Amino acid sequence: MTARARMADAMDVDSAAASAPRVQINLSTRDPTLSVPLQSLRVPTNLKRYGLSTLVNHLLETPKPIPFDFLVDGQYLRTSIDEYLTQAGLSSEKPLDVEYVRSQLPPTYIGSFEQDDWISSIHISSSSASPSILTGSFNGSAQITSLSGDILARTVPMHTQSVKAVTWVSHPSSTENREATFLTASLDRTINLWSYTPSSDPSSTTIPIAPRTSYISHKSTITSLSHSSSTSQFLSSSSDHTIALWSTNSSLLPTVPAPTSTSFTRKRRRTSKPPPTEKRGPLAVLSAHSAPVSQVIHAQDPTAAYSVSWDKSIITHDLVTAQVVDTRVTQHALLSIATLPSLNLIAAGSAARHITLHDPRVSSSTVQNAVFRGHTNAVVGLVKSPESDYVFASAGHDGCVRIWDVRSVSSASESVERSDKTGGSLFVIKRESGSGKVFGVDWSKDVGLVSVGEDKKIQINRGEGMTEVNVLEQS
Amino acid sequence: MSANAGTRKRSRAAAEEEKPVLSSEDEFEIPEINGDDSSDEEDFSPGDEDSEDDEELSSEEELEDDEDLDSDEIPSEDEALPKTNGTTNGDSTTGADDEDADPADNFKVVTGADGKPRYIYREINPVYDSDDTDVEDVNTIGNIPLEYYENYPHVGYDINGKRIMRPAAGKALDTLLDSIELPKGWTGLIDKNSGAALNLTEDELDILKKLQRSEITEDGFDPYQDILGYFTKTTEQMPLSSAPEPKRRFIPSKHEQKRVMKIVKGIREGRILPHRPQPEAADAPAFYDIWADDAPPKADHVMNIPAPKLPPPTHDESYNPPQEYLPNESEKKDWEEQDPEDREKNYLPRSHKALRYVPGYNGFVNERFERCLDLYLAPRVRRNKLNIDPASLLPKLPSPDDLKPFPTTCATVYRGHEGRVRSVAADPTGVWVATGGDDGTVRVWEILTGRQVWKLKVSSDEAVDSVTWRPTPEGRILAAACGNEILLVVPPIFDSEEESRGKEILSAGFGYAANKQGTKEAPGTWAKPDSGLEEEGVVVVITVRKTVKYIAWHRRGDYLVTVSPEDVRRAVCIHRVSTHLSQTPFKEKSVTKGIPQKVQFHPSKPLLFVATKRYIRIYDLAKAELSKTLKPGARWISSIDIHPQGDNLIVGSYDKRLLWHDLDLSTKPYRTLRYHDKGIRAVSFHRGGFPLFCSSSDDGTVQVFHGRIYSDLMENALIVPLKVLKGHKIVSHLGVLDVEWHPKQPWLFSAGADGTARLWN
Structure with a gap:
């Protein structure tokens, strides 16, 4: 499965949100075992942590999903991307740097x-x-x-x-x-x-x-x-x-x-x-x-x-x-x-x-x-x-x-x-x-x-x- | 001034209202007045004839009467009479022969062509001074422009209806000749009255020339003739008047001076201009602009305060407001049932098809009246608004954020005491904190965890009023005052080495004291405690006469001073640890002049500070004399503390004031801080290098201040309030009873009446 195909697969998951505006995100991680081949994606802005986590799991082809958390500018993403952008006053046209980490379970x-x-x-x-x-x-x-x-x-x-x-x-x-x-x-x-x-x-x-x-x-x-x-x-x-x-x-x-x-x-x-x-x-x-x-x-x-x-x-x-x-x-x-x-x-x-x-x-x-x-x-x-x-x-x-x-x-x-x-x-x-x-x-x-x-x-x-x-x- | 404006406004408004009323009155009254006047004229005009004063008036009346005569009416006798009299009067001045002439001789009556009688007047003998009013004018054509007759040979008609022929115009040759050789007095103008060329005589021309030159037209007038000296400077032999020359002749007139100066002032100020433009308003019709917003703006003057404007009308005041503004039935009913005073609006919005259907407003006068009343009864005052930035009035103090660190929150609560915690003291190493309370116990706590590590039950019925650690780094000795006993304790929480060192220091004086015993009645007795207490670590018990309320150590740790306010004669007592001796520095009450409240040793000099109710006295212990008296101005001093550098002092008083004294500056306080709601119980300076001090009060708060002292003597101390620490509960009107700083950290300990001690960091 090529990276593009995988991405398309990931997009299918979020097909419901296809109509929503999209934002380019650059995924990165500090854990070398979890790095994804395709780092830049355009995702719907109404995605939340769970959606992003599913996306990363898709990209990683993990046999069992790993819960991930997403850090944007040193803050854990607790809302949708859209809300974060509004709160931070950022444009959805700029690529967003997102770091994903294994979820720290409560x-x-x-x-x-x-x-x-x-x-x-x-x-x-x-x-x-x-x-x-x-x-x-x-x-x-x-x-x-x-x-x-x-x-x-x-x-x-x-x-x-x-x-x-x-x-x-x-x-x-x-x-x-x-x-x-x-x-x-x-x-x-x-x-x-x-x-x-x-x-x-x-x-x-x-x-x-x-x-x-x-x-x-x-x-x-x-x-x-x-x-x-x-x-x-x-x-x-x-x-x-x-x-x-x-x-x-x-x-x-x-x-x-x-x-x-x-x-x-x-x-x-x-x-x-x-x-x-x-x-x-x-x-x-x-x-x-x-x-x-x-x-x-x-x-x-x-x-x-x-x-x-x-x-x-x-x-x-x-x-x-x-x-x-x-x-x-x-x-x-x-x-x-x-x-x-x-x-x-x-x-x-x-x-x-x-x-x-x-x-x-x-x-x-x-x-x-x-x-x-x-x-x-x-x-x-x-x-x-x-x-x-x-x-x-x-x-x-x-x-x-x-x-x-x-x-x-x-x-x-x-x-x-x-x-x-x-x-x-x-x-x-x-x-x-x-x-x-x-x-x-x-x-x-x-x-x-x-x-x-x-x-x-x-x-x-x-x-x-x-x-x-x-x-x-x-x- | 407001009333003035109000009245003005009101009068104007009143004028508007009352105009119609006034006019109706005029209509009624004026005819009456006229009637009176006319009757007067009729009645009194004959009488007036003889009075010379009214001559002018009567002549005017004559003129009017003449005009009346233009009508066809035949003058009555009455009217004719003054006229003839007038002539007779005129004649009377010249010839007496006419005086007696019968007035009927002036005319004769003949029957005219129409059969009516006709008056034929006698020829008048024209003499000098005779009345020439009825001399026929040269021209009788009347006020008809000559152009009308241009095509006719005549220029008009005389009184008898005969044509007045145009003066013979010369032939064209004559005209030409005339144009070549101008006749004397030729003006080129045409006499308006006769239609002939207007020629002026030599004399007339001369007069005109003189007028043009602004000369006096009279012939032979010499403007430069010699002055006849009626008044001369030479003293006359036979003066016209023997009266002495009045003084005013010699001095310049003040009145004139005044007027001249007024004009000069006007010129200088620009009020009087050489060519002032004439106001044209005189010609303008005097209309009143009833649609103008307001009266013409008055000059800007302090007394002129314009009336506040009414709000402009809104939609619902329109003659045809939108549907949503119209009230429904229930709203109408509500409005009608409401008291007029309570109504939000004094009208109900109503809709009319056109403006012309709007009925008259019956409440107009009433409304205007109310408005005027409002303006009149509510005085308008000009308020001077100060345009000062409030921030600029505040003193320039640094922000508390820049003065960190200072305690802000309660970190630890030391729980265990039953009853009030009277006193709190931090160990010089900064690891332990000791408290003494009303339950007669002394307790030592671990600072951060708040764990009680040691407890000593001193007494079952008396409170531990004061606890203090010996301020030296070696020999951990805690002094506690309970009743009339002072216990010197080495708490068994230290290393055995330190413990034995402390005990050594305290027991060294036992033998010494025994030698001195009996020489004099000592104010305090030093003794070993009973075995139970000794087991707990108490080494020495000093017993004095009365209850000890306060203990303070000397910085070297050899002396401690105690206060027993109840003991009038021996309130202050100094105890020496190394020799086990107690002495009272002030033998008589009169020396301290008041009941001592707190005492304190100076941190570096041999000075003792004794605070009585009103004053603080500083005694020099080396010279044994009073060196200074401070007058903080407080009613009842509760506590004092001396800055570690020794030049400043803070005083807390039961009358809520915290006073900062600069000892070098004055005996009066440098700064008074009045932030507490109730009396201050304790004050404390930080001794570990932080520029902090604090005060605790019965209002349950501890207030922390920044108090920086500069090494420059010219610079005053900087005092900044930092934080109010709230947490202690108020129990029976007592709040925080004692405060002490951590010796090294910016941490604060407080002892509260609620049975807890607290650490704030």
């Missing part, structure tokens, strides 16, 4: 699991067979929850205060009873390494987990953890303005004496005696920031890390030499960071309710590439979509998780003087419980978009039909 509410206290942090294990959700709670414990809502394991009271960050070190797997390990970081300035062996019997009750190692260096609240499996190292950021570099291999770390117990810990100790653990110090302490560090993450190259702080800066660290590579200063205190590796961009969420995109490479001269506005309170969590390189989600203290598309940015009139692009969110996920801050968000292919917050609930949302797309991709 994440629907799947369910939520309640816990005893506010949940501060979340990390989903990436083992696809039996994903388990690791959450840190404000009551000082961490829990492992299965997708069915069963609490698989809970840590013994080791942290005297809230757990602020959790991360899996080695992911659990139900098939082989391999020992899984994870880290928790707390407001009581300690990080603990825990080992957890999933029980083979799914009906068994909650396993208490004992700590293996305590990592002691920070003088104030630990705000985030980032683990790199390739180097077996992890990073922790703290409100005492420092970032500490640790290794999961305890033998590499120096032994430190246990900290003299404070009055608070003494009081707690009396009630429950925590198990003794080995105390280890850090490999290196990076004190580049001048204000509480809010998050640190590993770069794609695990020897580099990015950190954001209340001092408004994004700092790129070289972990081998423990030196600062680059410092980007923004306008507002930053609270969260995520990388978009394929785009060489990092997204930073600020206390001033927006997310900015930055190019962390030293060569790039622009401070800021785009701004995403929409949250009404501080943005405290950012996570990249597991499916798309262009999509990420953010958690805000306004009680919303928002999904954003990097491609959907436009030079809106209001931001012309600031010469950066602004984007709007694709979807907004509200808390099912109604209100309460969202403290953490994680996104996995298998589980979906999981967020935790002040409402003591783990809320799971998933874009239905995403799996179909995955199947197509694999075929």
Whole structure:
């Protein structure tokens, strides 16, 4: 079938709209697997997203239709082409550049699991067979929850205060009873390494987990953890303005004496005696920031890390030499960071309710590439979509998780003087419980978009039909 | 002035209305008047004869009578009488012999050809001065153009019906000769009366020449004859009048001067022109343009305000309006039932076939009257419209968008306190925030998440009125005032190292204080807390006499000053942490002159600011003297705060005012900001490098301002209102009780009477 014949075929679909005025569109995509041979078409202006999607599917000869979304000038086409042209004041005689992307399906509410206290942090294990959700709670414990809502394991009271960050070190797997390990970081300035062996019997009750190692260096609240499996190292950021570099291999770390117990810990100790653990110090302490560090993450190259702080800066660290590579200063205190590796961009969420995109490479001269506005309170969590390189989600203290598309940015009139692009969110996920801050968000292919917050609930949302797309991709 | 115009208008309108009435009156009255006049004439004319004054009048009457005589009527005796008298009168001046002559002698009556009596008048002896009115004119042909008789030998008829022959025209030769040799006095004109050539005599020509030259025609008049000096400058021996020369003879006349100046002025202004064009209006017929829109425009004058014009007639006022404008039956009925006052229009649209079928409008006079009444009773006032751009009156302030960042929304609500939150304080590292409330607890919260991390129940019945962190980076010490106790606490949320450092600082003075004990009655006693409190982190409890309402730290963290307004004698108390000693700088009430409300240390100098109800006094602690008194002019000062640079001060008062003092400028406030609806409870400057300050009030709002101070001393501080933060609820007339800025970020903490504290960013 030639391209022209295919086009004629496509036109037949829209034969009903044959009488409508037509506009020339130039189709393009950033996904090489989806590119169409014929890029320029004349289509009726009354076509909407669905019509265009059918057209592209025709051109691609896909065995099963893929839902597509269409971006015109950085905006998703939500009306007919005609209405868009009228709204934008464009002539239908000029060719229109249309970029098509796989549809981001609206994440629907799947369910939520309640816990005893506010949940501060979340990390989903990436083992696809039996994903388990690791959450840190404000009551000082961490829990492992299965997708069915069963609490698989809970840590013994080791942290005297809230757990602020959790991360899996080695992911659990139900098939082989391999020992899984994870880290928790707390407001009581300690990080603990825990080992957890999933029980083979799914009906068994909650396993208490004992700590293996305590990592002691920070003088104030630990705000985030980032683990790199390739180097077996992890990073922790703290409100005492420092970032500490640790290794999961305890033998590499120096032994430190246990900290003299404070009055608070003494009081707690009396009630429950925590198990003794080995105390280890850090490999290196990076004190580049001048204000509480809010998050640190590993770069794609695990020897580099990015950190954001209340001092408004994004700092790129070289972990081998423990030196600062680059410092980007923004306008507002930053609270969260995520990388978009394929785009060489990092997204930073600020206390001033927006997310900015930055190019962390030293060569790039622009401070800021785009701004995403929409949250009404501080943005405290950012996570990249597991499916798309262009999509990420953010958690805000306004009680919303928002999904954003990097491609959907436009030079809106209001931001012309600031010469950066602004984007709007694709979807907004509200808390099912109604209100309460969202403290953490994680996104996995298998589980979906999981967020935790002040409402003591783990809320799971998933874009239905995403799996179909995955199947197509694999075929 | 409006009334004037109104009356004018009205009078005109009235004239229009009343014209027909007046004319009818004229018709009736004028004949009567005429009748009176005629009767008077008849009655009094004989009497008038003798009066010399009326002579002219009577002669005029004679003339009129003469004209009357042209008719065929025979003059009556009465009428003839004055005429004869006239002649007799004239004669009487010359000859007395005629005086006695009987008037009947003047004529004799003969029977005429028609049998009627005919008067034959006596010949009149023409003497000098005699009346020559009836001397026959040279020409009796009457006022008939000579051309009519061109073809006839005569030129007209005399009184007896005889032809008057044309004067003999010369032969052609004579004419030729005449043309060759002009006769004396030849003019080339033809005498209109006689038809002969009009020749003028030498004398007449002479007169004409003189007239042409504007000379006096009288013969022998010498215009340059010698002046007879009636009045001379030389003093006469025998003067004509012995009266002294009046002064006015010597001085120029003021009256003339005035008139001359008036003319000069007129000439200068161009009002008086040498050749003013004569108005032609005199000749133009005086028609009144009844179709003109309005009265002729009056000169532009302040007192002249033209009446507002009536709206032009619309379609439904047409004599034949379109069908849709005509009312139907129900509308007609409605209109008729309505009170005339309530009617939207005072007419009903009606349709007529032609304009000539339109009946007279009976409401015309009434309507005009109403209109005049409207114009008269509603005074017209000339309003001066100021053409000022309102934007130009506003001060040139930068837009709040350019002054970002500043807090705009509520980011976190700290919930947990039962009852009011009295005080809020941010930790110098900017990670924690402490609050104290009416439930007698001190709580410490995580800033962003709003999680309470520590709580201390100080008292079950007394409120925690004030909490403040020690402002130094090392040694995290929180001071809380509850009742008459001041607790110095190291909250167990810090690193063990920092905690022990804090405890060390606080416990260092225990031994020192013990040595000094007993020398003098100290205003405050320092003691260890009971075990329960010590467990929670309280290190020292200072007990003073009366309830402490406010605590402020010195910047170095060694001193703290407390205020107990109830203690009249020892309201202000300074406590030293390192030696555990308390002292009262002002021993007597008279020193502070009023109940202290708030105290504050200067951020860099050894100065203590004490705010009483009305005044703020600045004491130099090094010299122990009063250095300055500020008079903000507020009735009751509630709070003060000093700019981190130390030269400016903001004062909040219960009478809703926020006052900015420049300490270098004056003792009076530089700026008064009156934006709150209720009394201000707390004011605060940002100390972390942002030019921000704020005020909190009982109206439940926190107002954020931009307050930039320039290093140039000549430049005044720039104060821009930025944002009103609304969120706190008002509980029993109390709103936001305390505000404090985050030490480094542009974030604001507020403590509300609704039991919550809030973070704004």
